[in-house]
Amino acid sequence: MSAPLLPGQPHIHYAQDQLQVEGCSLHDLAATHGTPLFVYSKASMLDALAAYQRGFAGRNARICYAMKANSSLAVLQLFARAGCGFDIVSGGELERVLAAGADAAKVIFSGVGKTRAEMARALQAGIGCFNVESEAEIDVLNEVALSLGKRAPISIRVNPNVDPKTHPYISTGLKGNKFGVAHERTLLTYQRAAALPGLQVVGIDCHIGSQITEETPYLDAMDRMLDLVEAIEAAGIAIRHIDFGGGLGINYNGDTPPAADALWHKLLAKLDARGFGQRHLMIEPGRSLVGNAGVCVTEVLYVKPGEQKNFCIVDAAMNDLPRPAMYQAFHGIVPLRRSADDEQEAQLFDVVGPVCESGDWLGRDRSLHVRAGDKLAVLSAGAYCMSMASHYNSRPKAAEVLVDGEQAHLIRQRDSFADQIRGEKLL
Numbered sequence: 001m002s003a004p005l006l007p008g009q010p011h012i013h014y015a016q017d018q019l020q021v022e023g024c025s026l027h028d029l030a031a032t033h034g035t036p037l038f039v040y041s042k043a044s045m046l047d048a049l050a051a052y053q054r055g056f057a058g059r060n061a062r063i064c065y066a067m068k069a070n071s072s073l074a075v076l077q078l079f080a081r082a083g084c085g086f087d088i089v090s091g092g093e094l095e096r097v098l099a100a101g102a103d104a105a106k107v108i109f110s111g112v113g114k115t116r117a118e119m120a121r122a123l124q125a126g127i128g129c130f131n132v133e134s135e136a137e138i139d140v141l142n143e144v145a146l147s148l149g150k151r152a153p154i155s156i157r158v159n160p161n162v163d164p165k166t167h168p169y170i171s172t173g174l175k176g177n178k179f180g181v182a183h184e185r186t187l188l189t190y191q192r193a194a195a196l197p198g199l200q201v202v203g204i205d206c207h208i209g210s211q212i213t214e215e216t217p218y219l220d221a222m223d224r225m226l227d228l229v230e231a232i233e234a235a236g237i238a239i240r241h242i243d244f245g246g247g248l249g250i251n252y253n254g255d256t257p258p259a260a261d262a263l264w265h266k267l268l269a270k271l272d273a274r275g276f277g278q279r280h281l282m283i284e285p286g287r288s289l290v291g292n293a294g295v296c297v298t299e300v301l302y303v304k305p306g307e308q309k310n311f312c313i314v315d316a317a318m319n320d321l322p323r324p325a326m327y328q329a330f331h332g333i334v335p336l337r338r339s340a341d342d343e344q345e346a347q348l349f350d351v352v353g354p355v356c357e358s359g360d361w362l363g364r365d366r367s368l369h370v371r372a373g374d375k376l377a378v379l380s381a382g383a384y385c386m387s388m389a390s391h392y393n394s395r396p397k398a399a400e401v402l403v404d405g406e407q408a409h410l411i412r413q414r415d416s417f418a419d420q421i422r423g424e425k426l427l
């Protein structure tokens with residue numbers, strides 16, 4: 001029997017009741033590499049990218065993978081080879097994309113707190129665009145560019161004041177958020193930027209939030225952006241590209257975000273209707289390219305019955321999978337091996353890690369049939385898991401495997417103790 005676990009995600013499935021990623025058994029991968037272990041499907045990442053590519057067929061568009069979602073080098077390399085640009089937010093991310101072989105000209109640099117050193121390095125590397133997020137940043141970038149005898153290509157990130165209807169921590173396009181330049185001040189800011197000799201205006205951008213599951217916020221933000229482009233160009237400043245950011249959600253727990261191609265079909269219809277269909281378009285998707293392409297395999301260490309709750313204590317924790325602790329996020333949790341009596345024998349468990357905090361939980365009230373030594377897969381773990389992992393409780397960072405059909409590539413080895421203390425010094 002073989003059925004996909006998540007609709008639209010055929011590459012992570014049970015075969016003879018054993019969970020597989022593409023043609024590789026997760027049980028075998030865990031036996032070889034240990035747990036906790038992140039396993040990604042290459043085909044699933046490329047399928048997700050293909051949905052955007054279909055959506056933009058025949059258009060002048062660039063997909064800049066928002067690498068914060070999963071910044072492992074091999075994942076970056078995969079997207080670079082597939083023709084993507086990258087959205088970065090730090091000097092470290094810049095070094096990573098360069099190390100992965102990306103073309104600097106296809107890199108855009110977002111973020112509210114770029115340092116002078118980061119700006120200088122990005123200018124030297126020749127990145128495609130700085131997505132400037134404040135009036136103060138404009139002056140600093142102008143100074144840094146002039147000191148290097150360069151002109152920095154810029155786009156101003158507009159805060160369109162649109163509610164993306166998502167978790168408050170990952171909503172970014174509302175007035176109360178720290179991101180971007182207020183809609184009302186945008187024209188003025190463009191006029192200031194256009195007058196500075198160290199800057200060259202090339203575009204405009206926005207990003208309204210993450211895990212967005214409705215199309216209306218995108219349509220609203222697009223209208224507000226296009227109004228601005230009209231006003232800015234009427235003031236004599238040319239806008240070469242329009243960047244609509246990322247944010248498209250994935251299915252964690254029955255969520256039904258629009259498919260990328262369907263969403264862009266609608267958005268492009270609006271662009272066409274308003275006469276912007278032939279512009280150079282950019283987007284910055286992160287989660288929707290990698291989120292449902294990965295699982296985290298973990299071993300059950302102890303089953304601990306309690307008066308109020310049963311705990312299933314596993315060897316992955318909030319340092320590996322921080323999203324439940326940070327956002328009360330839901331990730332599906334399923335056994336690597338299914339058996340006929342699972343449903344009958346199942347009990348309710350809180351699935352928790354070994355970290356010494358009550359916030360260290362991965363799933364609450366999950367119906368599972370488990371014993372110590374069993375292995376589980378935490379689903380939808382391709383985005384914002386390994387990239388947000390830490391060494392908290394002096395736990396090593398997990399290993400990562402990228403599966404390509406029957407082939408499994410170890411793309412990150414588990415941290416050794418030496419890795420953890422590198423750079424530290426005794427008194």
Ligand code: LLP
Pocket residue numbers: 066068069087110111170207209210211245246247248284285286287288323327383384
């Ligand atoms: N562009 C910018 C400027 C961003 O800040 C982000 C994400 C993206 C693009 C990509 O958004 P995506 O397509 O992945 O939704 N750690 C949180 C998500 C934080 C998102 C931060 N910005 C989580 O685990 O839900």
